[in-house]
Structure formats: structure tokens, C-alpha cells
Amino acid sequence: MVRLITHNLLACHVKGCTTNNFPLVFQDVQVELQVAEFNPDFIRNMLSRLEWTALVNAAKQVGDTSLPPEQPDMMDDELLQKLHHVLMEIHVTDGAMVCQNCNHIYPISNGIPNMLLAEHEIG
Amino acid sequence: MIPTPDLSHLTRHDLEQVYDPAEDTFLLLDALEQEAEALRKERPLICLEVGSGSGCVSAFLGKIFGQSSSLYLCTDINKHATRCTLATGKQNKILLDPITCSLAGPLSSRLCHAVDVLLFNPPYVPTDTDEASSAQSSADIAGSWAGGIDGMEITNRLLQDVECLLSPRGRFYLVALKQNDVPSIQSRMLEDFGLTSQVVIERRAGREFLLIIRFARTAHSGSGSTS
Ligand SMILES: C[S@@+](CC[C@H](N)C(=O)[O-])C[C@H]1O[C@@H](n2cnc3c(N)ncnc32)[C@H](O)[C@@H]1O
Ligand SMILES: [Zn+2]
Numbered sequence: 001m002v003r004l005i006t007h008n009l010l011a012c013h014v015k016g017c018t019t020n021n022f023p024l025v026f027q028d029v030q031v032e033l034q035v036a037e038f039n040p041d042f043i044r045n046m047l048s049r050l051e052w053t054a055l056v057n058a059a060k061q062v063g064d065t066s067l068p069p070e071q072p073d074m075m076d077d078e079l080l081q082k083l084h085h086v087l088m089e090i091h092v093t094d095g096a097m098v099c100q101n102c103n104h105i106y107p108i109s110n111g112i113p114n115m116l117l118a119e120h121e122i123g
Numbered sequence: 124m125i126p127t128p129d130l131s132h133l134t135r136h137d138l139e140q141v142y143d144p145a146e147d148t149f150l151l152l153d154a155l156e157q158e159a160e161a162l163r164k165e166r167p168l169i170c171l172e173v174g175s176g177s178g179c180v181s182a183f184l185g186k187i188f189g190q191s192s193s194l195y196l197c198t199d200i201n202k203h204a205t206r207c208t209l210a211t212g213k214q215n216k217i218l219l220d221p222i223t224c225s226l227a228g229p230l231s232s233r234l235c236h237a238v239d240v241l242l243f244n245p246p247y248v249p250t251d252t253d254e255a256s257s258a259q260s261s262a263d264i265a266g267s268w269a270g271g272i273d274g275m276e277i278t279n280r281l282l283q284d285v286e287c288l289l290s291p292r293g294r295f296y297l298v299a300l301k302q303n304d305v306p307s308i309q310s311r312m313l314e315d316f317g318l319t320s321q322v323v324i325e326r327r328a329g330r331e332f333l334l335i336i337r338f339a340r341t342a343h344s345g346s347g348s349t350s
Contacts, residue, residue, distance in 0.1 A: 001209070001220065001341045002220075003220065005194060005220075006194075006196065006220045006222070008233070009196070009230055009233040009234060010222070010229045010230060010233065011227050011229055011232045011233055012229065013224075013229045013232070015229070021232075022232070022233065036190075036191070036218070037190060037191040038191070039191035039192055041192075042168065042191060042192050042193070045166075045168055046168055046194070049168070049169065049237050067143070085283060106229075110206065110209075111209060112202070112206065112221055112222070112223055113222050113223065114202065114223045114224075115222055115223060115224040115228055116200060116223055116224055116227045116228075116262065117224075117225075117228075118204075118227065119260065122225075
């Protein structure tokens with residue numbers, strides 16, 4: 001399943017595509033919600049490895065506008081809950097992710113992104 | 124005892140297309156079980172298994188750390204493997220996040236120095252280069268074993284990225300055959316990337332002599348990059 005936590009860790013890896021290759025933009029997505037166990041420590045610790053603005057924009061693309069545009073200094077429980085929902089419970093099952101730089105399209109079907117490249121695209 | 128993941132949902136047809144867990148898989152599970160206490164203490168956030176096949180190993184890792192305390196990313200070039208990985212996660216109530224791609228592919232730039240537990244049970248059987256390349260491009264079950272010269276052609280490609288992927292206290296577990304020339308892998312990783320290593324478990328299984336090597340940064344090398 002392409003959850004937003006995973007999406008935030010994916011960049012276009014076509015040969016030569018090294019600038020503006022993150023974040024990939026969701027296109028024509030189908031979304032499914034699945035309840036997941038809330039672990040506030042995990043969410044808090046994970047934030048240091050994520051890109052806030054990319055997350056906020058990805059959330060908008062899948063129809064969730066609950067996150068503030070700037071990362072707040074203080075993470076209260078309410079915000080951690082929201083983050084948990086956005087990162088862990090929204091699953092993109094079908095659609096695509098598109099690179100802003102080279103326009104490469106990475107299809108998603110049955111919850112799995114296909115990011116295999118053809119031989120000539122490999123760096 | 125951590126129970127072996129339930130794989131009863133995989134059909135015979137699935138196992139014609141995807142690597143059926145075998146002695147190498149089980150040796151990796153045994154190594155992880157042996158290391159479980161030490162690994163739990165590190166409170167890993169991001170786990171990445173390259174070449175997850177059936178998903179058996181990542182589901183086992185999920186049982187060690189728990190569903191909600193880590194992210195379990197899995198890659199495989201074989202689309203049937205990523206499909207089975209997702210299903211094996213569900214069957215074992217551990218959410219696995221599979222991506223169809225080669226090695227760490229689209230994850231490698233964002234996961235720079237961020238992977239706490241990295242696993243690879245590679246295609247390690249010595250074959251000629253052509254057989255390995257054609258297995259890689261057809262991305263089917265032959266890619267489960269065809270390893271090219273010394274069985275190292277695919278593994279060597281990942282070894283180039285390991286230092287970059289590992290978090291400061293990250294560990295990498297690699298399955299290898301004795302014929303893969305383990306001492307040379309170990310000395311290369313130390314010289315080129317400052318990663319120290321240790322064979323944590325070894326076993327003869329039929330004609331194969333299998334080992335699991337654990338790599339980590341030395342206590343003082345910190346997160347220094349060589350790139
Ligand atoms: C020996 S099987 C191990 C499968 C599973 N991890 C296990 O232990 O049972 C090797 C796996 O690596 C995958 N593989 C081969 N080449 C790969 C590559 N370049 N990138 C990612 N996965 C690859 C194969 O498709 C296969 O699933
Ligand atoms: Zn691109």
C-alpha cells in the first residue's frame with residue numbers, strides 16, 4: 001500500500017533526474033482508509049526523517065487538509081493523532097506518482113507502486 | 124521463540140513465481156531471532172528488506188519489533204514477489220510496504236543514513252553474467268538465484284549503497300554462500316566504507332554452506348560519509 005509515510009521516502013530515480021525529483025505528485029488516485037494502532041513515539045521520532053511540506057501537499061492531493069502548512073514546534077497529542085491518520089491510515093491503492101522534473105510516471109496498482117525502470121533509464 | 128510467519132495463504136501458483144522460503148531464509152530468521160534483544164534496544168524506526176520475495180523475513184521482523192513501532196519497507200524486482208509480500212504482511216497482521224523496484228532504487232536518496240535495519244537475501248548462486256542479466260531484466264523467479272560471477276554481481280551493487288543507507292547505529296544483515304568469498308566481502312566493506320562485520324551464524328544445508336554477515340559502523344566512525 002502506498003501510504004503517505006512511504007510516499008515521503010520515494011524520489012524519482014531515472015538516470016540523470018537528480019533535481020526537483022522529490023516529491024512525486026499523485027495522479028488519479030483511489031484511496032482506502034485502514035485503521036492502524038496509534039504509537040505517538042513512533043510518529044514523533046519519524047518526523048525527523050520526513051519532509052513536512054511534501055507531506056502536507058501529498059495529503060492535499062489525496063483529499064486531506066488537516067495539517068498546518070508549517071511544521072509546528074510543539075507536537076501536541078491532537079496533532080500527533082492527525083499525523084498518524086495522514087501517514088499511516090490513508091492508503092493509495094491505485095493511480096500513479098509523477099516526477100515533476102522528468103515527467104516519469106510510476107503506476108500504482110493493487111496497492112503496490114511499480115518503480116522498475118527500463119535498462120536505459122537506470123543511472 | 125518467535126513463531127515463523129504463516130505462509131499458508133501462498134498458493135502453489137504463487138510459489139512457482141516467487142521464491143519459496145528455504146534454508147537460506149530460515150537461517151536469516153534464526154540470525155534475527157538471535158539478535159532480537161540487541162536489535163530491540165536500538166528501537167529501530169525504519170527497516171528495509173531488499174528482495175523480500177514471499178515477505179516471510181520482513182513479517183518475522185515485524186513480529187520482533189511490533190507493528191506500530193517501525194516502518195517495514197520491502198523491495199523486489201519481481202512484481203509477484205511484492206504482491207506476495209503485501210499478502211504475507213496481511214496474513215500475519217504486520218503491515219509491510221512493498222515497492223516493485225531494483226535494490227533500494229527510489230528510496231536511496233531519501234533514506235540517506237536513515238535505515239536502522241537493512242536485510243538482503245540476494246540471488247547468490249554463481250552463474251555466468253548473461254544468465255544473471257537476463258534474469259534481472261525478465262524480473263521473474265530466475266532472479267531469485269542467478270547471481271552472476273561468484274554469485275556476487277547483484278550483491279555487489281547493493282554493497283555500494285549500504286554505507287549511504289545505514290543510520291548511525293544501523294545494521295545490515297546479508298545472506299552469503301561460502302563460495303561468495305566472505306573474507307573478501309568483509310575486507311572490502313571495511314576498506315571502502317569503514318563498515319565492520321561479523322559472521323553471526325553459519326550452517327551447512329545440503330550442498331550449500333550458508334552464512335549471515337552483520338555489518339555496522341565502527342563505534343567511532345559515526346555517520347561520516349565516504350561519498
Ligand atoms: C533468494 S530470494 C530471497 C527471498 C526472501 N527474502 C527469502 O529470504 O525467502 C532473492 C530475492 O531477491 C529478489 N531480487 C533479485 N534481484 C533483485 C534486485 N536487483 N532488486 C531487488 N530484488 C531483487 C528476487 O526476486 C528474490 O525475491
Ligand atoms: Zn524524474
